[in-house]
Amino acid sequence: MKIKHLLFLISVMVLLNGCAPTPLTVELYPTTSPSTNATPVIVDRYVLNTISKKFHLPSCRWANKIKEENRKLSTADREELLAEQYSPCGDCKP
Numbered sequence: 001m002k003i004k005h006l007l008f009l010i011s012v013m014v015l016l017n018g019c020a021p022t023p024l025t026v027e028l029y030p031t032t033s034p035s036t037n038a039t040p041v042i043v044d045r046y047v048l049n050t051i052s053k054k055f056h057l058p059s060c061r062w063a064n065k066i067k068e069e070n071r072k073l074s075t076a077d078r079e080e081l082l083a084e085q086y087s088p089c090g091d092c093k094p
């Protein structure tokens with residue numbers, strides 16, 4: 001009888017522990033942490049001119065002058081762009 005009671009208690013505890021992460025993640029999901037963390041990652045770091053092979057900061061005045069067909073937004077970092085033969089703009093110095 002005593003062992004049965006103990007087993008029952010353990011299974012209840014396992015059930016409770018098993019359920020615990022679900023309300024926790026549900027509670028965390030609508031909060032800002034996943035969305036605010038994701039936003040800066042999605043934001044384009046550089047604007048590329050695929051013809052002149054230059055890259056600019058999105059705030060650069062030249063970035064807005066690149067023709068739509070030559071403009072490419074990139075989330076790659078500086079080193080990756082340099083490896084792709086892109087050179088940093090001398091004006092915005094990305």
Ligand SMILES: [Zn+2]
Nearest residue numbers: 056060089092
């Ligand atoms: Zn620039």
